[in-house]
Amino acid sequence: MYVGRERPTGGFELFAWFFMRISGVVLILLVLGHLAIMHVINTVDEIDFEFVAARWRSPFWRTYDLVMLWLALLHGLNGLRMVIDDYVHRKGWRVVTLTALALVGFVLLTMGTQIILTFEAPASRATAGLP
Amino acid sequence: MRVVLKIKRFNPERDREPYWAEYEVDVEPVDRVLDALEYVKWHLDGTLAFRRSCAHGICGSDAMLINGRNRLACKVLVKELGARITVEPLRGFPVIKDLVVDMEGFFAKYRAIKPYLINDEPPPETERRQSPEERARFDDTTKCILCAACTTSCPSFWANGEYIGPAAIVNAHRFIFDSRDRGAAERLAVLNARLGVWRCRTIFNCVEACPRGIDVTRAIAEVKRALLFSSL
Numbered sequence: 231m232y233v234g235r236e237r238p239t240g241g242f243e244l245f246a247w248f249f250m251r252i253s254g255v256v257l258i259l260l261v262l263g264h265l266a267i268m269h270v271i272n273t274v275d276e277i278d279f280e281f282v283a284a285r286w287r288s289p290f291w292r293t294y295d296l297v298m299l300w301l302a303l304l305h306g307l308n309g310l311r312m313v314i315d316d317y318v319h320r321k322g323w324r325v326v327t328l329t330a331l332a333l334v335g336f337v338l339l340t341m342g343t344q345i346i347l348t349f350e351a352p353a354s355r356a357t358a359g360l361p
Numbered sequence: 362m363r364v365v366l367k368i369k370r371f372n373p374e375r376d377r378e379p380y381w382a383e384y385e386v387d388v389e390p391v392d393r394v395l396d397a398l399e400y401v402k403w404h405l406d407g408t409l410a411f412r413r414s415c416a417h418g419i420c421g422s423d424a425m426l427i428n429g430r431n432r433l434a435c436k437v438l439v440k441e442l443g444a445r446i447t448v449e450p451l452r453g454f455p456v457i458k459d460l461v462v463d464m465e466g467f468f469a470k471y472r473a474i475k476p477y478l479i480n481d482e483p484p485p486e487t488e489r490r491q492s493p494e495e496r497a498r499f500d501d502t503t504k505c506i507l508c509a510a511c512t513t514s515c516p517s518f519w520a521n522g523e524y525i526g527p528a529a530i531v532n533a534h535r536f537i538f539d540s541r542d543r544g545a546a547e548r549l550a551v552l553n554a555r556l557g558v559w560r561c562r563t564i565f566n567c568v569e570a571c572p573r574g575i576d577v578t579r580a581i582a583e584v585k586r587a588l589l590f591s592s593l
Contacts (some may be wrong), residue, residue, distance in 0.1 A: 243554070316521045
């Protein structure tokens with residue numbers, strides 16, 4: 231293949247496609263780990279506020295959850311964007327659905343990120359005001 | 362051997378909806394579906410419309426949906442299908458009449474990828490030479506006969522008819538990886554658009570549909586890779 235002339239580079243669609251591949255592979259590991267910790271190693275009966283607070287005392291698990299949140303949400307949002315691209319052809323509806331998708335994505339991403347970053351683990355249940 | 366041909370028919374001047382018509386035909390087991398269709402047209406119902414030209418799997422005129430799969434009517438033998446054969450027009454194209462579909466949009470996309478040699482360097486004294494290895498690089502995609510069996514088997518195309526489709530990408534691949542060609546950048550720019558190569562979800566229907574045995578999804582992946590690696 232001849233490469234002398236300048237080739238098209240970048241572009242949002244190319245980036246989105248590549249992101250889906252990378253995030254997909256990383257998510258397999260992160261989500262399996264998450265499932266193992268939250269549903270297999272520890273049963274649902276053992277998981278309570280204290281359990282989550284204890285996990286989030288460690289920066290490692292906060293980073294883990296933050297990365298998982300961003301990758302999973304963006305992966306899912308981009309998937310929905312593709313579905314809209316495929317099936318919503320009328321211009322007005324495209325604007326409405328894509329705007330709604332972006333808004334929902336922004337709100338969820340902001341809320342999730344804020345909680346993960348600013349959550350302060352109380353010393354015990356009592357100080358958290360829980361029974 | 363007696364077979365029942367069930368054909369999806371539609372005449373826009375008369376019918377509001379497509380309907381199924383059945384014809385009983387006596388054929389040899391080694392006759393092709395095209396022979397059965399021609400028997401219907403010549404002896405049973407002259408109003409049946411379908412395209413065919415060379416009748417030998419090269420011109421790409423008679424791709425249609427036969428027993429639920431995109432095939433060339435001239436390449437499928439009746440004995441492979443059994444006593445009941447259903448024939449429908451290709452999916453995703455507007456039907457002009459019966460099995461004849463409007464392929465204008467299909468060829469517009471084919472033209473969009475510039476399916477001709479682009480090279481404005483002065484021609485050499487003899488010819489633009491190429492090694493057997495360089496020729497082999499794009500051999501698979503030279504086999505395309507533009508029958509549209511791949512594009513009309515593609516769910517991405519069914520969902521969004523603006524998608525450039527596997528056939529156009531295959532023909533772009535044929536020139537992008539040709540060592541004599543200098544137009545790769547122009548073609549890749551077309552394929553990098555929103556409705557270009559990234560619409561492909563590697564469903565592999567195109568590979569199954571291709572009557573020429575082209576590894577279509579691999580060709581598409583190679584174009585994706587060329588775009589990705591020229592960006593990294």
